[in-house]
Amino acid sequence: MHFTRRETLAMGAGAALLTVLPFRANAAVDDLIAEFTGGAELADAGVDLTAPEIAENGNTVPIEVSAPGATAIMVLAAGNPTPPVATFNFGHLAASQSASTRIRLAGTQDVIAVAQLADGSFARESKTVKVTIGGCGG
Amino acid sequence: MASGVKPRVKVPGKASAGEAVTIKTLISHPMESGQRKDSSGNTIPRSIINRFTCDFNGENVVDVTMEPAISTNPYFQFEATVPETGDFKFTWYDDDGSVYEETKSVTVA
Amino acid sequence: MKFKAMTAIAGLLIAAGPMAFAGGADDDTLIINGEIEMISKTAAPAHLDGVFDEIVSGWHFRTDETQALETDDFDNPAMLFVDQAIDAYDVVEGEAGESCASCHEGVENFAGLSAAMPKVDADGKLVVMEDLINECRTERMQADEWKWSGNDMQSMVALISLQSRGMPMDVAIDGAAAPYWEQGKEMYYTRYGQLELSCANCHEQNYGNYIRADHLSQGQTNGFPTYRLKQAKLISKHNRFRGCIRDTRAETFAEGSDEFRALELYVASRGNGLSVETPAVRQ
Numbered sequence: 066m067h068f069t070r071r072e073t074l075a076m077g078a079g080a081a082l083l084t085v086l087p088f089r090a091n092a093a094v095d096d097l098i099a100e101f102t103g104g105a106e107l108a109d110a111g112v113d114l115t116a117p118e119i120a121e122n123g124n125t126v127p128i129e130v131s132a133p134g135a136t137a138i139m140v141l142a143a144g145n146p147t148p149p150v151a152t153f154n155f156g157h158l159a160a161s162q163s164a165s166t167r168i169r170l171a172g173t174q175d176v177i178a179v180a181q182l183a184d185g186s187f188a189r190e191s192k193t194v195k196v197t198i199g200g201c202g203g
Numbered sequence: 204m205a206s207g208v209k210p211r212v213k214v215p216g217k218a219s220a221g222e223a224v225t226i227k228t229l230i231s232h233p234m235e236s237g238q239r240k241d242s243s244g245n246t247i248p249r250s251i252i253n254r255f256t257c258d259f260n261g262e263n264v265v266d267v268t269m270e271p272a273i274s275t276n277p278y279f280q281f282e283a284t285v286p287e288t289g290d291f292k293f294t295w296y297d298d299d300g301s302v303y304e305e306t307k308s309v310t311v312a
Numbered sequence: 313m314k315f316k317a318m319t320a321i322a323g324l325l326i327a328a329g330p331m332a333f334a335g336g337a338d339d340d341t342l343i344i345n346g347e348i349e350m351i352s353k354t355a356a357p358a359h360l361d362g363v364f365d366e367i368v369s370g371w372h373f374r375t376d377e378t379q380a381l382e383t384d385d386f387d388n389p390a391m392l393f394v395d396q397a398i399d400a401y402d403v404v405e406g407e408a409g410e411s412c413a414s415c416h417e418g419v420e421n422f423a424g425l426s427a428a429m430p431k432v433d434a435d436g437k438l439v440v441m442e443d444l445i446n447e448c449r450t451e452r453m454q455a456d457e458w459k460w461s462g463n464d465m466q467s468m469v470a471l472i473s474l475q476s477r478g479m480p481m482d483v484a485i486d487g488a489a490a491p492y493w494e495q496g497k498e499m500y501y502t503r504y505g506q507l508e509l510s511c512a513n514c515h516e517q518n519y520g521n522y523i524r525a526d527h528l529s530q531g532q533t534n535g536f537p538t539y540r541l542k543q544a545k546l547i548s549k550h551n552r553f554r555g556c557i558r559d560t561r562a563e564t565f566a567e568g569s570d571e572f573r574a575l576e577l578y579v580a581s582r583g584n585g586l587s588v589e590t591p592a593v594r595q
Contacts (some may be wrong), residue, residue: 091306095276098275116379117373117375117376120375120377121374121375121377121378121541122378122542122595123593124274124275124541124542124544125274125275125389125541126377126546127273127377127380127381142272145272146289147238147270147271147272147497148272149266149270149272150270150272150273151267151269151270151272151282152252152267152268153265153267154263154264154265154266154267154281155264156262156263156264156265156266157262157263158258158259158264158282158283158284158286159264159265159282159283160223160270160283160284161223161281161282162252163281163282164265164267164279164281165278165279165280165281165360166273166274166277166278166279166280167273167274167277167278168272168273168274169236169271169272169273169274170272189231191294197525197526198524198525200205201526201555201556201559209392211386211391211392211394211395213386227387229386229389229391229392230392231392231393231396233544272545273547275544276389276392276544278387278389287458311585
């Protein structure tokens, strides 16, 4: 196949545009967050997500979420075939709005926590967890 | 009902009024995600616990919506306020309609 | 870390790209439930003279998160299965109308047994814990055998071994055990499969190094059956032996074969002095 100089330039520009366009890397995750927040703004402060930097096995990855005063915290795994992980709804007798669990991650990816805070606003935090591929399966 | 489902719950037996106690729960369940295939290539149908709740004397502590990304043998740790003597009730809801329950009493001295 | 001689595996690892040698075992202390202090590193037994100075539990090669799962009996998912075995212990099964408890009474009577297993029985045959359990089931209870790596069997092995938790491994390698031990040792140093790897290539010459992203341990068995996060259930020693040999691209021996009994004895003896850690948690 032969390209003229103009065509080559055009393709280059097109490629450059694609890389800078804020395309939605994971529409499913964005939709799930929008559904949870009703499209509200997401603050950076207000929710803490603790997850290991490196998980030895993606089958059982310990995580902890905490958002003082929150009514609910949703956890998503952006790179899983189905991103939802869990939603914690805190009742009147929750002594703290925090919880730990163990989750499955299909590979290295971002884990996202979105909290609905006491004043009705929303906050988000994400952590990248590297899931290692073992040498000795089975 | 998934076979061999058995809950384990750790709650202190005593507390002072209004004390925050740490609760840990673990239940044996395969949490079949619906993403796996069997040896002949057929998708193994999803079969998970989809909800977990903890209440104390009828008042809610935590209500968790669970998805297939929760690990086999689901584990939760959280904190509850104990206002008076009473019972914690833990309930797990299976996709197949089964409900697994556990109760733990706490005495406020 | 001690830098060890490169073997074929290490060569493969380097060919796969630059990687950090994160080093050997960590220096953490293994204490369970805040009270049982475990011997997770100790001087190597005499028969390993010139091989190892120190023997190290596989626990030290795991990440902090995996390690934490073993330090508290409530966080340890293996205890779900121990609980199931506690129930099964009292269940009457078989024609004889007996349960484990009918003869053995409390399970705590098994304290010390697994630290000395495998052992040679009165008939001169090398037996492992699964053999003892199935012998009780078929002969005394007149019930069906349990499958070697089945959940029932491994849960019961875990419950019985838990009674020895914290006690140092002390398997006999002399006397009647000697020929079995020699057979196991021979296997340990035999290269199997298309990859021509022996147990020693990974677990003696390269422990502390990485095989792809897995951190190689000394391959100690003092924590088995172990809850493996990968399978999310209790894994038997023979299952793990089979997995290792299969990964060398070899035809493996069967679970419950005499070969694996002998290998189990030899590998257990390499851990003589380490605390029984059952049920451990590994990746």
